[in-house]
Amino acid sequence: MRAAVIDHDKVTVETVPDPQPAAREVVLAVAGCGICGTDLHIADGQFAPTLPVVPGHEFAGEVVAVGADVSEVRVGDQVAVDPSLYCHECYFCRRGRGNQCERWGGIGVTVTGAAAQYALAPAANCVRLPEGVSPADAALIEPLSCAVHGFDVLAPALGDHFLIYGAGTMGLMMMELAKRAGAATVSMVDVNPSRLESARELGCTAAVTSADELERPHGWDNVIDCTGVLAAIEDGLPRVVSGGTFQQFGVADEKAVARYSPFDVYRREIRIVGSMAVLRSFERAAELFAEGVLAPDVMISDRLPLEQYPAALEQFRAGIGRKIQVVP
Ligand SMILES: [Zn+2]
Ligand SMILES: [Zn+2]
Numbered sequence: 507m508r509a510a511v512i513d514h515d516k517v518t519v520e521t522v523p524d525p526q527p528a529a530r531e532v533v534l535a536v537a538g539c540g541i542c543g544t545d546l547h548i549a550d551g552q553f554a555p556t557l558p559v560v561p562g563h564e565f566a567g568e569v570v571a572v573g574a575d576v577s578e579v580r581v582g583d584q585v586a587v588d589p590s591l592y593c594h595e596c597y598f599c600r601r602g603r604g605n606q607c608e609r610w611g612g613i614g615v616t617v618t619g620a621a622a623q624y625a626l627a628p629a630a631n632c633v634r635l636p637e638g639v640s641p642a643d644a645a646l647i648e649p650l651s652c653a654v655h656g657f658d659v660l661a662p663a664l665g666d667h668f669l670i671y672g673a674g675t676m677g678l679m680m681m682e683l684a685k686r687a688g689a690a691t692v693s694m695v696d697v698n699p700s701r702l703e704s705a706r707e708l709g710c711t712a713a714v715t716s717a718d719e720l721e722r723p724h725g726w727d728n729v730i731d732c733t734g735v736l737a738a739i740e741d742g743l744p745r746v747v748s749g750g751t752f753q754q755f756g757v758a759d760e761k762a763v764a765r766y767s768p769f770d771v772y773r774r775e776i777r778i779v780g781s782m783a784v785l786r787s788f789e790r791a792a793e794l795f796a797e798g799v800l801a802p803d804v805m806i807s808d809r810l811p812l813e814q815y816p817a818a819l820e821q822f823r824a825g826i827g828r829k830i831q832v833v834p
């Protein structure tokens with residue numbers, strides 16, 4: 507089969523052996539595979555413990571082969587796949603925090619992924635898609651499941667006001683979930699005008715290039731950073747209402763250090779929370795997706811052939827478009 511391959515100094519598309527399912531695994535014909543910041547980190551030599559690796563952790567497709575001990579999914583089923591691989595044995599797994607697993611792995615990160623014609627997945631990680639859901643669009647369920655976990659951590663109240671930094675795919679997903687979660691208002695900040703346009707199209711309260719343009723003297727109940735950019739983080743934290751929450755959702759550089767006022771956090775009782783990947787949120791994301799929480803044609807800006815994976819990755823790095831998919 508054809509597959510994208512990330513090695514130390516290059517990204518290529520190559521012919522590699524077809525996958526064979528072990529007893530509790532399935533093989534899917536990939537319908538679509540999304541690209542995200544994690545793939546860039548892998549290409550830059552981070553995250554993946556061994557290279558070369560076939561990337562691709564946001565995917566869905568049709569089951570074309572099942573292992574000997576698989577009965578819950580069948581050949582012909584359309585499934586989305588939770589790429590998380592937990593050990594189920596470590597301190598964090600035993601405490602129900604698989605996303606903090608000490609031996610955390612991921613399809614397309616630590617093992618062969620789905621930027622390929624076919625992909626292997628444990629049967630236990632497959633969620634069947636209901637009739638009428640496009641399997642290519644369903645590749646959005648994985649990033650959506652990260653956003654759903656973000657909301658689990660955030661635990662907002664009805665009537666809350668939201669301020670979200672970054673109107674890329676994740677910011678737009680957080681915006682859609684905020685509306686579902688009973689937000690009074692959801693305002694978006696981004697320096698990229700075309701991204702703000704998408705946010706307006708999807709129905710945010712306001713879309714601005716600086717939060718200074720917004721009138722909310724007491725601040726926002728929930729300020730969510732979906733950029734990982736220090737300037738946005740440092741601008742956003744002081745805008746949390748007293749007693750409100752700041753969420754670090756965007757992935758900052760590992761070595762970055764942000765400035766904030768500990769006195770202000772103490773005095774105004776600000777809660778600061780993080781959110782990392784997927785935790786018991788994949789099924790719910792699949793159900794929300796099937797119910798139409800996202801507009802796939804707005805979220806997915808580009809669908810490129812698998813053979814153009816290197817160019818797709820560079821387009822993502824350049825910040826052009828929203829969710830970019832490769833389609834085998
Ligand atoms: Zn991703
Ligand atoms: Zn573990």
